[in-house]
Amino acid sequence: MDNSSFYDDHKFCPECNDYVTYLISMDSSYCVTCGGVVRLFSEDDWTNFNESLKSRRPKGGRPRKNKTGEDKKTA
Numbered sequence: 001m002d003n004s005s006f007y008d009d010h011k012f013c014p015e016c017n018d019y020v021t022y023l024i025s026m027d028s029s030y031c032v033t034c035g036g037v038v039r040l041f042s043e044d045d046w047t048n049f050n051e052s053l054k055s056r057r058p059k060g061g062r063p064r065k066n067k068t069g070e071d072k073k074t075a
């Protein structure tokens with residue numbers, strides 16, 4: 001078994017400062033430990049995630065419109 005489904009079952013709770021099991025409600029997810037709102041990534045992971053997205057974009061080129069919206073999926 002690997003950890004490929006880890007992020008399916010865990011989200012980051014800022015209160016617990018850890019990835020936790022969460023409950024899903026209408027528009028948010030909540031930590032089962034403290035009841036706080038959880039997010040998909042920790043602050044650091046989110047920053048890294050965004051940085052990696054930026055760095056994948058070609059620099060100095062003309063901005064191109066992405067008609068397919070493929071960008072969002074490939075994260």
Ligand SMILES: [Zn+2]
Pocket residue numbers: 013014015016017020031032033034035036
């Ligand atoms: Zn928590």
